[in-house]
Amino acid sequence: MPTAPQNTDELYQALQENDRRPYGRTRTVIAEELVDAAEQFAEPLPLVHALLELQEAYTYGSEPRKSPVVFARLLTLFDEQPDVFDDRTRHQLFWRFKWVAHALLQLPEVPLPSLRQWLTEMRDRYEMADLGLQPYYGQAYRLAAHVGEDTALAYELWAGRTRTRLSDCEACEICERALYHLEAGDDERALRTWEPVLAGKESCHEEPARSISYALLPLLRTGGIDQARALHLAGYRGCRRNPSMAQEVARHLEFCALTGNEARGLELLAENRNLFDEVDSPLDQLGFLTGVEVLLQRIELLGHGEQPAAGYAGRAWTVAGLRAEVRGRADDLAARFDARNGTTAHTDRRRARLDRAPLLDALELTLRPRSLDDVAPAAPVAAPAARTAAAVPDSLPELVLRARKLDEQGHPDAQACWARLRTLVAARDYTHPEDPAVGPLVRLRADLLADEANRAGNKDEFAVAAELHEEAAALYDAVGQPGEATLARACALLAGAEIRAESATEGADEAEAKAAALTAAHASMVRLHEETPGLAPFQEARLLRLRATALALRLQTSRSDEHVAPVLAEVDLLHAFATRHDIVGQISGALQLRASTYAISGHLPAAVTQTDALLDRLKEHGPAWHLPRTLGLRGRLQLGLRDAKAAHADLSEGLRLAADWPADAVDTTRLHGDLAEACMHLGRPDEALRHLTRSAELDLRHGSRTDAYCAYSNAARLSLDLGRVEDCIALLDSLLAEPDIAAGEVDDRLVAQLRLTRARALHEGEDLKAATAEFVALAAESACWDDDPGSHAMIAAETAVLLGEAGEFGRAREAADQALGAHARAPRYEQLSNCLRELARLQAQQQGPDGLADARAFLADAGRIADEARTAGYEAHGRSLDTALAYEHGRVNAYAGEYEDALAALDKALALLGEPGTDDGRAGEWAECIRLAAAVEGLYLERPAPALTRLDAAISRLTALGHTERTEPLTSLAGRLRDEE
Known part of the structure; x- marks a missing residue:
């Protein structure tokens, strides 16, 4: 907090600002400072509000030890000056008796009699205030469930009572009732009880994320696999990195461990590493650590105990080491709770979770399914092939000779031989065989360099490839192998041509530079050929x-x-x-x-x-290994001839045959990518999505990370187009957590594209706060893209609209001005016009007459854009900018109560549109414009007769043209106007 509030108005403003911050240390520290500031004022009410904010920060920031202390101050103020508390603050005070009960329950050092004493205090206070006791019985039931007592009576005393104003929200009570049935072993009844929450009909601050985390395993046990998958993606996003929802995060980790998604579990664990240190609640710690242990135990049982894992700060952890640490801490916490409660409930529950067997061998949770091998530090270079490659000889001389023979043929099995030789030669105890057929060690090192150079070239690492080929050529010369040296130099020439093209001087035509470089490389190869006899x-x-x-x-x-x-x-x-x-x-x-x-x-x-x-x-x-590539070529040709069905058949057959060979030898990656294109042409986007993600993951395995991220970016956009919002967000979260992206080693524009798609997905998923934050950050970064002002204009425009949706029109205006400035350098007529018109609509809709002047200013800017576009001869992809602008003038003026101006604008829009024809796509737009004009005229200007004339004529026109589906809203409005006459 920059400066302490100097008066109560500033204090209340600071409290409002802090309320918009996410729960965590920053919000809590500011809340503490605001309490200190409030104590300086003579009025007690500001202190009440500041203490309420502080207790909320402690409660949802997972600091249960501090919450009761703050509440004690509030209760003292209430007892001493009850008149200070208005209806709202009094309601908050009695509501928070439950918060204190929950906070005390989380602390094993608080004796059980003290817990019961607090509940008695709550009951007494509620009775004195003439408040219903259902909330008290709810807390009594939760205590019984926590301790491990027989809960049947406590449940009936709570669940059988009528709810009151102080009862927990419907969503929270639904969750508690469902957990009661779940504890009794009745999965199906629990899920039926949860249905309103899981379906999104009931929610609150912690719901549905809390219920989802508990429902995942019951859903699996009852066959609801698809629902469990969908809820995992949505529910995890609602609780990740949140200290007050550490137990919910843990249940998602457990879900991953029990569905064959251990690699995703490790990914999520890394994302939530902060919870090891930020969760102050011992009960939440116990739940979190138990879920972590379920995951780590499963990974260790699968033989990956030495794999790195994210854990407590200050040291590097392996799965096995972290599991041992977690087990010790969790066992101690369970024992402390059981000692306090006089039962073995927490130890028993912990053991039950750890003893659960996997429920599924493999469930594809995300668009990026990976195994533990994929996330290991030394991940395999290529995907496992269905075919078993020819056995690699044990004899070193046989291995060298076989590698060379296969390499002569271009056989894919040469890769395995070279890989084995590379490992053997790198060993400290390697001894080269004295065999004339094998030749000297220098010859073998040259072979290995040439193979490494070829692999670098396949990944477009041309500078590396050229250097390695030249090194290999020098070694071949040294051992009297001129033919191999010539081949290595020819390969270096080809890679060098690519390098020269990439480094063409600024302003030169890149295509011309590359063509010239390749011409020179070819001429040099011809000379090499002529100068090397005896090949x-x-x-x-x-x-x-x-x-x-x-x-x-x-x-x-x-x-x-x-x-x-x-x-x-x-x-x-x-x-x-x-x-x-x-x-x-x-x-x-x-x-x-x-x-x-x-x-x-x-x-x-x-x-x-x-x-x-x-x-x-x-x-x-x-050779058989050429079949997949050739089928792939014919498939691409069929795509060029617009025969997607034939292309799909060829590419699918190529992919089937490719399973017999290493993926990079037959370009399986490209087959998947081309199949995705064929599937899109055939209207099979879900299948296209699968091929895109397979292509991307293969690129990652082969080290082509930029290609992989580009393919994944396309997959993310496609999944968003398909409405698979949570899939899109989960995929992008996973990619953005990749070490090279996190370290800033990947092209910043590519990363920005990934973040932009994620921000759009968050918006689509109605997480406006997170979406706006990401857009604001991207707008600030893209302002520095002097070479690409058009992209900045687009991002700033989208940012402005999101700020407008959030009601922050001052910031929206600033973002729109940024977009207009960038548009002046790189015009984006349609995007800017859409943005400005939408901002005008939002401001008029939210602020009515008070927002009309600013809304009209946005429309004036949109008018200048339309004029510019007309002058430039630009044609919009959708409706014309002038027509859209006139229609928006109509809506904005209608929202602000300027009905005559609204009707005039709508009539102008109708004139610009013209009447629709039989096959005219304007019918829907025309009908909507008629409807709004008739509503303004008939309902707000109270002139039903001309409005009905307008409607009847339009209905007749649309019916005659065959656009009967467009007449329903008009008929409905006409009926309403006639009823009101």
Whole structure:
């Protein structure tokens, strides 16, 4: 708090501001300071309000030891000066007897007789105030349940009584009744009781998040798997990182552990690491630590005890180490509660949770299902293949020779051999075999460098690839392997061309720079070829393939017709050479390059014909591992020919065959991505979403993190379009927690896109506060994007609308001005017009006549945007900006009570629209404009006759055109006007 309030008005303003803050240390500290400030004033009422705010901060900030102390001060003030308390503060005082009862129950150091004494005090106070005792019996029941006594009588004394004004809210009482049935082992009755809360019909500050956390396991046990999944996503978001809901977080961790989602459990544990240190309630600590232990115990049983886990601050934890720490603390807390209560209830309940067996082997909770191996520090490079690769020889000489032979063929199994050799050579006790067939260690190191360079190139890490290829070439030269050295240098040339294109000088055409670099690389490869005699056939074929690839990439870059023939000429050389020497892999490669060349040059039917021939050859002669890529190529060609059904068939078959090979060898990632596109064309978005997420996760496993994040970004936007809001938020939360994103190592614009989609999802999910906070942050950051003012204009415009929805029109105006400033540099006519019109509507709707001047100012800005757009020849994608503006003038003036102006604006909008036609998409917009004009004219201006004439004519017009579905609102309004005549 910058400065202490100097008068009571400032104090009340500060209390209101603090009430908008989230619960936690910041809110609590400010509340403490405001109590100190209130004590300086002569009036006692400000102190009452400050103490009420402080007790609330302690209660929901999980500090139960302090809440009763504050309440004692309030009770003393009430006893000494009851007239200070108005109806509201008096109600708050008696309500909070329950808060104190709950706070004392959470502290094992408070003796059981003291708990009972407090309940007696509560009963006496309620009776003296002539208040109903149902709330008292509710607290008595909760104490009995906590202690582990027979609760049947206590439950009936509470649940059988009529509710009063001081009873807990419906949602909280529903939860308590459901828990009673759950404790009795009746899952189905508990779930029936919970139904209003789980369905969102009843809610409060802690509900439905609390009920959801308890209902997850009963839902699984009764077959409600889909509902449990959906509620986990929504409920977890309602309690995460909240110290007062640590037990709810723990039940979500337990749910993950019992559904085969241990990796997600670790992710959620890391997100809630703050709870280890911020939960001051011993009872909440016990519940939280028990849920954590359920998760850690499961992970350790699966053999991952050495995996890192987020725990208490100050040291790095493994799963096993954290479990031991948690177990000791939780056992001690349970024993303390049982000693206080004189029962074994808490130890028994803890043991029951820890003894639960998994309820499902695997439940796909999120769009990003991962295993413990995926989140381990040394995650596997590739996804496990369905096919068992050929056995890697145990003999080191055999392993080296097999790796080289497979590499000559381009066989995917070479990867496993090189990986094994890399591990062996890196070992401190490695001894190189003295075998002439194997050659010296330097030769093997060159082979390993070349393989590493190829993998870097596949991930577009061209600088790394070029450097490694050059190192390999030097080693090959040193051991008298000129053919291999030439191949390595040719690969380095290709990678170098990519580097030069990426680093083209500012202002140069990137495509031209890349084409020139590839032309130079090809010329250098030709010289290398001419200057290296004695190449083995497989080496010469590979060099020819590199030459053809360089020219094919040039064509792909330039799209120039003059670059087609050189590619086909090189392909013919490769095909002829490979056919003469029967090198089947390079024959297939040549045919694939030829088909791709036809495709790039726009001859798709010819490309399909070439691909058909290649597939026939592959099925007869092989190599089999080329089939998935070739089917993928034909699938993409079919997409280009707009035959999504044929594309889907080819891509699906390619994906099926790809399961026989390592994912990166057959480009499984791209098959998934292309299948997603085919599915979207076929109107199967849910299937497309699955393929997008599979593609993204494969990219992550292969180290292509930027590609993965881009694919996941597309998946998040698609899931939001499908209305799967919680899926979208959970996916993005998971991505944004990735170490490289959290450390700022990923492109800031890509991260901003992820955050923007998340903010939109939060808005769609009606979490306006969180959405607005994220949009405000993004707007501030994007203001610095001097190279992309258009994006800032869009973000600032969306931010302004959210601030308007929250009623913060001053800040909304500031954000809108930012958007207008950026729009001046990079016009976004439609987005800005939509934003300004919506702000005008919101302000007039929320503030009525008081907001009319500011609303009209927004509309004036929107009018200038429409003028600019008209001058620039811009055509809106939806309705015209002028028509939309006229309609909004009508609505804004109607909200503000300026009905004549509203009617004039609506008539202008109708004139701009013109009457709809038979196939005109304007029918709905026209009908709505008619309806609003008739409502203003007939209801507010009290001129029903012309309004009815307007309506009847419109109904007849729409009916004649076949737009009968548009007439219902008009008919309803006409009926109302006739009834009122």
